[in-house]
């Protein structure tokens with residue numbers, strides 16, 4: 001241990017107690033990466049915070065010793081957001097896992113950031129309520145991590161993302177001070193700092209208390225499956241459902257490769273088709289009945305095969321099981337895989353999927369497609385074999401080219417996994433120098449010393465080499481026919 | 486004596502950028518879409534619908550367009566931007582003042598519907614954030630930052646929004662409510678029915694009104710359910726105009742935890758209340774002091790975005 005680090009460690013123990021400080025290399029290794037396991041860094045110290053004051057103390061120490069800090073929830077992030085900084089402190093929020101208040105009359109729940117996403121729903125389910133954002137990792141991931149990533153789930157198509165369900169935050173600022181944003185009321189004045197903080201990936205401060213909106217469980221839910229002879233066909237069905245004015249709570253598509261892998265893994269009873277569309281509807285029973293009729297009509301008109309309607313909760317769970325197991329299932333048919341996360345305007349789905357097919361051919365690597373079709377959020381899984389020299393590099397290039405295709409189609413670099421370290425160098429694909437410079441101004445307002453989670457989100461020369469990839473003007477934009485965001 | 490201010494009406498982001506730089510260089514203050522600055526930058530000519538992708542349920546517009554004008558365009562495809570603040574403001578005003586109306590109950594406020602912005606800062610920098618897709622977590626969400634910023638951080642020159650389908654029918658029910666102690670049981674009863682209402686306003690004292698949107702059959706079923714369980718009566722949709730007027734004429738806005746509704750009813754002789762949001766539009770000015778930490782943070786953001794204090798709030 002370096003001298004400065006020893007002093008820091010002693011100061012941390014003095015301020016927070018021995019049981020809150022981890023400094024043994026073996027134990028520090030537990031924190032060396034998040035869900036992006038390819039990149040690892042051992043931090044100088046890990047602090048296991050158990051209160052807001054603890055977090056403030058830890059952050060003040062970072063200021064005194066001039067070292068950075070990285071907040072950490074459950075470490076399920078997929079973009080390297082919780083990757084430690086070598087000489088810095090990791091502040092783990094997992095011990096802050098108490099549900100502080102359940103206010104049913106207000107339909108609000110107040111929690112510490114280390115509470116898992118699913119625990120919120122479990123705490124209110126008995127009263128007929130649930131917490132809407134449902135990332136697939138919900139059994140493990142924390143509300144603090146959800147806030148930092150603005151996480152969504154299959155049902156965010158109808159109900160929105162974390163940002164639409166958080167009404168208040170206590171934030172420990174990078175200087176150690178505490179700021180409260182929002183309240184149980186949705187009325188606030190001034191710029192929407194609550195909304196600005198959510199999705200900032202731990203770079204603006206640490207959330208130590210979160211107030212969430214809970215919703216009544218819908219009376220009626222209907223889940224449907226339909227097979228199509230092409231992914232385009234399934235995509236057309238999605239567009240038609242939307243055009244019919246039906247606001248489904250989820251619409252998911254799996255292609256043949258994914259479908260077969262999922263079926264082999266969990267035996268969901270899926271039909272053998274080129275593309276499978278899963279649609280879920282919820283609301284009052286009349287509404288669901290009527291919408292189900294409309295969706296079935298659309299399926300029929302488009303010649304869908306194997307249309308099924310779940311008749312019980314058990315059957316619905318079965319429909320979802322394969323979808324939820326899709327990533328892991330592809331992991332069983334391929335030694336390694338990389339999950340890409342890109343977004344395209346829904347209308348561009350067919351074109352971009354075709355492009356992904358071409359790229360897959362070009363690079364000679366299979367790509368499985370499973371995606372949140374309703375909101376154009378693609379999760380192409382690039383399958384490769386790390387034991388074959390050059391395969392990993394090929395997979396990375398292919399994944400990057402898929403992103404380029406998404407951005408060129410008017411989409412975005414990430415729909416839910418965040419930028420983190422993984423995509424920091426891709427930011428210039430979507431944002432100009434000025435765009436990034438203005439984001440950096442916001443960061444300076446919160447964190448003038450760059451102490452909170454440095455090296456994430458922004459492309460830096462250290463991370464990306466001297467010349468970060470060029471920002472490409474879209475041809476339409478060049479011609480003045482379309483604007484970029 | 487009042488100085489005559491210069492009015493500039495840019496037609497593009499570049500025009501606006503130039504105007505802001507010139508004003509800054511000349512040491513003149515600028516107000517955005519309102520009086521107050523030596524230069525008034527108006528979005529009157531930045532009022533186009535740039536894109537309406539009906540299949541994607543999204544649109545991209547300039548800030549000077551009024552909600553009614555935008556609605557007419559979206560209606561061609563049976564769609565709508567579900568923002569219903571009183572007084573037909575422009576999209577830019579909605580963003581700057583974080584406006585909302587009764588349908589916030591179900592659809593959220595501007596900050597929930599906005600997908601991306603392009604802004605021009607006081608020093609002329611043109612920058613974008615977000616995008617035009619409904620799901621996107623790349624980079625900071627400056628669109629949210631500009632919601633409620635009152636034009637102190639820069640001029641929004643373009644904004645993308647998420648749209649919703651127009652409902653086939655719209656109808657309204659009303660339930661009598663005059664005693665504060667009846668409010669909680671009524672709201673609990675309504676909540677138990679679990680109706681996906683488009684809006685829920687309390688015209689206090691008097692009645693609770695609910696907006697039912699959907700197909701004729703589905704809407705009727707909801708009206709029936711409310712009638713049976715709560716004695717709700719079907720009333721004319723015009724009643725929402727009363728709600729709009731009250732919101733517009735309110736002297737103050739009160740924020741409260743929805744569970745504290747009872748206390749609000751005790752203290753306010755008259756108000757327009759959105760019970761699920763915890764917002765009451767009341768007849769007296771409300772002083773809601775901000776914490777020093779928050780004031781300090783907002784100051785630092787202004788310092789970064791407009792260090793020369795060219796923009797007047």
Ligand SMILES: Cc1cc2nc3c(=O)[nH]c(=O)nc-3n(C[C@H](O)[C@H](O)[C@H](O)COP(=O)(O)OP(=O)(O)OC[C@H]3O[C@@H](n4cnc5c(N)ncnc54)[C@H](O)[C@@H]3O)c2cc1C
Nearest residue numbers: 073074075076077081136142144145146148152202207416
């Ligand atoms: C199998 C699997 C499935 C997944 N499915 C989904 C999905 O469906 N939808 C989706 O959106 N994501 C999904 N994810 C990604 C991930 O689960 C989410 O991003 C989640 O919100 C991360 O939470 P966490 O507690 O693990 O955070 P971590 O990984 O520990 O941290 C994530 C980021 O948040 C920051 N952070 C953590 N806590 C705080 C805090 N209290 N204050 C400030 N910053 C903080 C960290 O610094 C880091 O930058 C999935 C991941 C896996 C492994």
